[in-house]
Amino acid sequence: MISSPQMRLTEGGAYLTQLLEMAGATASGDSALQVLRSAAAGRVQSQQFPTTRDEEWRFTDLADLLKLELITQPATVADISPYQLAEAPYRLTFVNGRYLPELSQAENLPDGLNIGNLAGLPDLQQYLAQQGAEELFTALNTAGLNDAAVVHVRKYAVVPSPIHLLFISTADQFTQPRALIVAEANSSVTLIEEHLSLSDTPYFTNSVTEVFLADSAEVNHSRIQRDADSAFHIGKTAVSQMRGSRYTCNAVSLGAKLSRHHLEIYQTGEQTETTLNGLTVLRGEQVGDTHSTIALTHPHGTTRQLHKTIIDDRAHGVFNGKVYVPQAAQLTNAGQLNRNLLLSPKARIDTKPQLEIVADNVKCTHGATVGQLETDEVFYLQSRGIDADSARKLLVNAFAYEVISQIPVDSLQQTLSRSVTTR
Amino acid sequence: MITENSDVILSVNNLTATVENTPILKGMNLEIKAGEIHAIMGPNGSGKSTFSKVLAGHPDYAVTGGAVSYLGQDLLALEPQDRARSGLFLAFQYPLEIPGVSNLDFLRVSYNSKRKHEALEELDAFDFDDLVHEKLGVVQMDAAFLSRSVNEGFSGGEKKRNEILQMAILEPKLAILDETDSGLDIDALKIVAGGVNQLSNAQNATLLITHYQRLLDYIIPDYVHVMANGRIIRTGGKDLALELEARGYDWVLEAEAV
Structure with a gap:
């Protein structure tokens, strides 16, 4: 119905x-x-x-x-x-x-x-x-x-x-x-x-x-x-x-x-530091949505945001990153990067960086990239005797590693690394 | 080292290949025997790098004609990983960075894939560690590089040395070095060339793809081939490289055109 x-x-x-x-x-x-x-x-x-x-x-x-x-x-x-x-x-x-x-x-x-x-x-x-x-x-x-x-x-x-x-x-x-x-x-x-x-x-x-x-x-x-x-x-x-x-x-x-x-x-x-690392891994028909809002209201704030999404099959990723920098938040240093890896032609990502900056003496950057595994990357590993399927898994793990490596518990890092490619 | 009656490792016959439907290789012929060092030189766009990638099996290049025999088998019928496991090694001009995978683990996976192919027992972490440490000296590499992620944050020279370390561990029958000298300062060049020389013996062969004669001061080739417009237009001894350095490529190209 x-x-x-x-x-x-x-x-x-x-x-x-x-x-x-x-x-x-x-x-x-x-x-x-x-x-x-x-x-x-x-x-x-x-x-x-x-x-x-x-x-x-x-x-x-x-x-x-x-x-x-x-x-x-x-x-x-x-x-x-x-x-x-x-x-x-x-x-x-x-x-x-x-x-x-x-x-x-x-x-x-x-x-x-x-x-x-x-x-x-x-x-x-x-x-x-x-x-x-x-x-x-x-x-x-x-x-x-x-x-x-x-x-x-x-x-x-x-x-x-x-x-x-x-x-x-x-x-x-x-x-x-x-x-x-x-x-x-x-x-x-x-x-x-x-x-x-x-x-x-x-x-x-x-x-x-x-x-x-x-x-x-x-x-x-x-x-x-x-x-x-x-x-x-x-x-x-x-x-x-x-x-x-x-x-x-x-x-x-x-x-x-x-x-x-x-x-x-x-x-x-004043003078706060905020670091946001995110990783979303989606496959099948999964939908994974990350919405973030960083509201800076005082001077000298620093924010660093990295959000990565790996999307396979028919899965659908959503990222919306808002950063508010009003007049009071002078000398803010805000960086946002959203990187997406699409592993299938039916995978989909909707990404929307949303920076609202009123203060005039600030440094704010943002970027969003959408990519696939590069043939050259898979080929490099194949040329070292690694089959194409294992090569792709290795590269997907490498993409995820930037975020997973930030988790301060080794055993959890390992569990998560395994889950990224075999679940 | 040219030896009478040594085994043919690679035999390329009238090979043609395209990339995105543009013909790049237009009738390559080359025979490499065990013990020999060959150098392919040539101007930009002559097809040198394409040739090395076609031999290693890069999927972006389509072979449209000709044949390549490697140790008696049809090389073109093999998947890239099977070419590698059979002892064909390509040292990349731009080696890939792989965050999160330690150099040591990568080398071991690569080495064991070859062992498995040869129906040999895979080496465990301890035995492999011993093997790697023995090979580090070939490229004067510090053991600290083993625990770092593959090529991540390596300088240009370190990346190239890492390629030769991989070569030292995999002990290829045919090593193809694609512009391995590019971006190297003279000290790094000497280390890399020294490594290649140590690994070269009467049972294997080396193919150097290079732009400049400089590398050939340190790795003395048995044959120098000049490539232009997708095929080899002249073959000589090591003196040909010196002549090219002194006179440029124009005279060879002109001689060919006549």
Whole structure:
């Protein structure tokens, strides 16, 4: 059945109502968290379900999501050892949005580090839903917010090992993972946020991660999405950076039938540094969308963004990179590069760098390239005795390596490198 | 070194080839025997590099006529990787950079593909490591280059030395060096030429494709061929290269035109 956009809107509205009910957003109460949830539910109800007529969703059609029948139920996982990272001793594990302390490692933490779930660290509630909160799917997540993975790094604390945030979903689930990272002044922390599933039946993950960097804090954040190939994944990473802070995001997206990562960076002080590395690998009929917004509002900000997409078969990649440099953001140095590798004649990429620059004394560059594997490259490897198929895999891995090599966990680098060409 | 009755390694007969339907090779004839070093010289656009790529099997070049016999088999019927595994080696003018693949791993994959082809046991990482370290001296290369990504961030000279290191490990029967001297300073040129000389023996053969006589001061060819307009128009000994250096190509081209 082909439905018209008008029907979609009606269907979408009904679907949103269902999702809100499933998320438990209909509860009432006067706790601070409930007030937050109710406000968010109101925001969801005042918006329409996006269709391809919305500029922000022009290339990413959510129609198939509406066909999904979802449930919410708690579950556990017998064995997470295949997903443990030897290099990341601290771990918070959530299954279907529920914190499972028995699968986590939140004890014997170094000085100045606190990790756990929101219930265990209620003081940090004040940081929730501070930024990007209006957007429909972020509001939907907040409307159902029960718990969150929380990482709190106190002033001057330098956390020596990465913290692993592991979000697992099971079949048919509607899951809304939430993470909150608060890095106080002059602190430093490395995070590995990972979304995956043990199931290959469809489910829908709508995640939100908020990161706060106080003055001169440093956060290195790797976000790995390797959901099931039949899943829907919509994710938000909202980051606020105070003066002199440094934020790095290495976002790798491999799974999901349809995925969207929305990255928002808000500068709230001078001299911030932001590095965004992204890699999306798509095959079959996958759709993978990255939308990023960097809002610079103070002088002397530096941003470096590299987003790479590898697209095979009939898959479809979308990249939209917004950079706002208003009058106040003088002496900004912003660079954006989007590189796309198409491996099949039916593969498709829609890329849109979108720089809005008002300040007059800035340096802003952007570029987008679309290419295929060069015959000369494959030939070079063949001339060294390597067959054409292995040569292509090697070159695809080489293309991905620029981003994967930024992930500060070797074992994860290796897992991801393998997944790029064999999945 | 010219030896009576040595085996024919390569025999090219009336070879013609096109790129994007433009004829480039227009009747190449060449025979190379074991132990010999040949040099092909010629002006820009004469088809020298095309010839080397056709021999190695580059898919952008279409062979339209003639035959190439390599160690008694039909070279043109082999896939590029099978030509390499059979001992044909092309040193590239512009070697490729491969980020994320260590030089050592690349060399090992390449070496083992040849071992497998020869039905020999593949070398494990430890044994291969020993072999590589033994070969590093051929091009005076530091072991640190092995852990770096293939050619990434290498200078022009380092890339060319890396090509010769690959050659040292693969021990080809026929090595084709395409403009290997281009972009090299004199020290790097000496190292590269020294490597090629060490690897040259009575069982293998070398084909140098070059623009300048300079390389031939360090690698002494048995035969010098002048190529123009897609075929060899004159063949001589090493003195021909000196004459070309002194007089340019015009006199050969004019003599040919008469």
